[in-house]
Amino acid sequence: MSTATRSLPRTIGAHAVLLTYTVIALFPVILVVMNSFKSRAGIFGAPLTPPTPKTFDLIGYTTVFGQGDFLHYFQNSLVVTVASLFFVLLFGAMAGFALSEYRFRGNTMMGLYLALGIMIPIRLGTVAILQLMVASGLVNTLTALILVYTAQGLPLAIFILSEFMKQVSDDLKNAGRIDGLSEYTIFFRLVLPLVRPSMATVAVFTMIPIWNDLWFPLILAPSEETKTVTLGAQLFLGQFVTNWNAILAALSLAILPVLVLYVIFSRQLIRGITSGAVK
Amino acid sequence: MGSLNIENVKKAFGPVEVLKGIDLEVNDGEFVVFVGPSGCGKSTLLRVIAGLEDSTSGRVLIDGDDVSVTPPAKRGIAMVFQTYALYPHLTVKNNMGLGLKQAGTPSAEIERRIKIASAMLSLEPYLERRPAELSGGQRQRVAIGRAVVREPKLFLFDEPLSNLDAALRVNTRLEIAQLHRRLKATMIYVTHDQVEAMTLADKIVVLNAGRIEQIGSPMQLYNSPANDFVAGFIGSPKMNFIDGAKLGETAKTIGVRPEHLTVDAKSGAWKGTVVHAEHLGADTNLYLDCEKAGLLTVRIFGVYNADPGATLYATPDPAKTYRFGADGRVVK
Numbered sequence: 001m002s003t004a005t006r007s008l009p010r011t012i013g014a015h016a017v018l019l020t021y022t023v024i025a026l027f028p029v030i031l032v033v034m035n036s037f038k039s040r041a042g043i044f045g046a047p048l049t050p051p052t053p054k055t056f057d058l059i060g061y062t063t064v065f066g067q068g069d070f071l072h073y074f075q076n077s078l079v080v081t082v083a084s085l086f087f088v089l090l091f092g093a094m095a096g097f098a099l100s101e102y103r104f105r106g107n108t109m110m111g112l113y114l115a116l117g118i119m120i121p122i123r124l125g126t127v128a129i130l131q132l133m134v135a136s137g138l139v140n141t142l143t144a145l146i147l148v149y150t151a152q153g154l155p156l157a158i159f160i161l162s163e164f165m166k167q168v169s170d171d172l173k174n175a176g177r178i179d180g181l182s183e184y185t186i187f188f189r190l191v192l193p194l195v196r197p198s199m200a201t202v203a204v205f206t207m208i209p210i211w212n213d214l215w216f217p218l219i220l221a222p223s224e225e226t227k228t229v230t231l232g233a234q235l236f237l238g239q240f241v242t243n244w245n246a247i248l249a250a251l252s253l254a255i256l257p258v259l260v261l262y263v264i265f266s267r268q269l270i271r272g273i274t275s276g277a278v279k
Numbered sequence: 280m281g282s283l284n285i286e287n288v289k290k291a292f293g294p295v296e297v298l299k300g301i302d303l304e305v306n307d308g309e310f311v312v313f314v315g316p317s318g319c320g321k322s323t324l325l326r327v328i329a330g331l332e333d334s335t336s337g338r339v340l341i342d343g344d345d346v347s348v349t350p351p352a353k354r355g356i357a358m359v360f361q362t363y364a365l366y367p368h369l370t371v372k373n374n375m376g377l378g379l380k381q382a383g384t385p386s387a388e389i390e391r392r393i394k395i396a397s398a399m400l401s402l403e404p405y406l407e408r409r410p411a412e413l414s415g416g417q418r419q420r421v422a423i424g425r426a427v428v429r430e431p432k433l434f435l436f437d438e439p440l441s442n443l444d445a446a447l448r449v450n451t452r453l454e455i456a457q458l459h460r461r462l463k464a465t466m467i468y469v470t471h472d473q474v475e476a477m478t479l480a481d482k483i484v485v486l487n488a489g490r491i492e493q494i495g496s497p498m499q500l501y502n503s504p505a506n507d508f509v510a511g512f513i514g515s516p517k518m519n520f521i522d523g524a525k526l527g528e529t530a531k532t533i534g535v536r537p538e539h540l541t542v543d544a545k546s547g548a549w550k551g552t553v554v555h556a557e558h559l560g561a562d563t564n565l566y567l568d569c570e571k572a573g574l575l576t577v578r579i580f581g582v583y584n585a586d587p588g589a590t591l592y593a594t595p596d597p598a599k600t601y602r603f604g605a606d607g608r609v610v611k
Contacts, residue, residue, distance in 0.1 A: 169362055169364060171360035171437075172364045172365075172366070174351075174358070175358070175360060175365075175366075175425075176366075177330075177331060178329065178331075178352060178378070179381055179425075180352030180353075180382055190366065194367070
């Protein structure tokens with residue numbers, strides 16, 4: 001921004017608005033993390049104060065690591081999220097490429113059909129999905145979750161990626177064809193690197209609902225072996241007594257992996273969201 | 280090596296017919312330019328020759344072999360694109376070598392060819408750079424180099440100068456002309472700029488609405504255009520077209536090039552007022568609003584002072600006046 005368009009009161013105003021929003025958005029997260037380090041009495045006595053030497057307690061974390069197999073739950077969540085993400089990006093990009101690059105009969109109809117999933121929530125089909133998984137013997141496996149999440153993520157991925165693929169220069173792809181590159185090489189070596197920002201956007205939008213999902217793990221894979229973090233945290237949510245220390249600790253821990261993945265993608269993400277708006 | 284025959288090629292996108300039956304013969308070593316207004320099908324024709332687009336019907340023969348169903352990489356062609364189309368993740372050297380590598384050429388041979396091509400296009404200092412670190416002119420030279428190293432039977436250029444600024448365009452045009460002289464290769468060049476066509480071509484193919492209007496050397500097209508379209512397209516400023524009836528002529532339209540009109544302050548064939556004068560130094564373009572002939576462009580060599588509003592008489596050179604019939608064709 002040039003100095004000509006910048007004035008001090010305006011800058012202060014803009015920052016005030018942004019800071020207020022940040023505080024509001026972060027408040028629940030900070031509350032969870034803060035209280036996870038407090039004793040039970042501390043949580044209920046003064047929920048809004050940070051842990052003091054008197055209320056500081058790691059009981060929540062020791063419970064989480066002591067009871068249940070939390071590390072295993074983490075591993076399950078990570079496997080499901082990363083594998084689903086991989087398949088969503090791979091198949092989404094491939095379908096997007098085919099829809100944007102090749103002229104074939106029914107191209108538009110196929111695009112609409114694939115985008116239909118954006119409008120129809122996959123949870124409407126839960127009963128049918130469960131029957132399908134039972135019939136194919138996939139209940140209580142991570143494969144079941146990966147398959148469902150891949151299906152859930154694909155419509156939006158295809159919709160966004162095919163738009164971005166259209167922007168990749170035709171000349172570049174044709175130059176590759178003349179140099180004798182196969183369609184796969186053109187896709188993986190020329191086109192994918194150029195749509196990387198939009199891939200990151202899709203990755204973030206796909207990843208967060210999968211990591212946070214409780215519905216499908218509860219229905220399709222509730223066994224001890226295949227529990228995910230969100231399902232594992234339910235362990236401490238009793239009908240009569242709720243172990244708040246443990247729940248808050250588990251939730252705080254659950255933030256970490258998403259945060260790491262987000263940081264990896266975020267540099268690309270900002271470019272992905274703004275690209276097209278300006279040259 | 281490097282002749283091309285196109286036999287009755289048609290191309291339709293759905294109900295839209297873009298090429299309506301093209302027949303063309305290009306001899307070995309010729310520089311052929313496809314020229315025409317945008318949407319005339321010249322780029323589509325080039326892409327059909329390259330194999331990037333399948334023709335709906337008709338045959339394409341390179342060196343006598345029917346390549347209608349051969350993939351682009353196997354046709355022995357190389358193409359230079361308007362947007363350069365360099366691989367962003369590869370260095371200049373690898374950009375030039377990729378096609379050969381794909382074809383399984385030994386690396387010593389690839390090295391040798393890159394060396395020759397980069398010397399020819401003065402690209403040696405940039406061989407290890409990536410396309411993002413090059414200027415527009417350098418990028419286009421790399422794209423040309425990538426075509427040269429393949430030693431193709433046929434060079435295809437798709438408006439290669441359109442993205443360059445005016446000064447670079449002239450330089451690069453010169454380089455392409457020199458390249459053609461050195462390599463003696465067959466080149467096919469698509470442009471909408473008639474100056475590029477006139478300066479580079481051995482043979483110009485004028486296309487309009489999916490048909491070939493005329494094929495000939497630049498001077499043939501300039502001196503004896505087959506119809507009013509070619510007459511209007513070749514030459515700058517554009518030829519003046521005058522309604523024949525207004526002049527009492529039998530022909531539908533009379534055409535006179537701006538450079539074949541002379542002006543005089545006292546007497547002449549058509550009396551008119553100066554609307555506007557463009558002073559270019561080497562020549563002057565006058566716009567005259569004539570009573571009989573309508574708005575005329577007159578090109579005078581050297582400096583000519585005429586103020587808007589002044590009265591001038593324009594006289595056409597009778598030997599260089601064209602008559603067009605109702606169908607647009609030249610009538611004697």
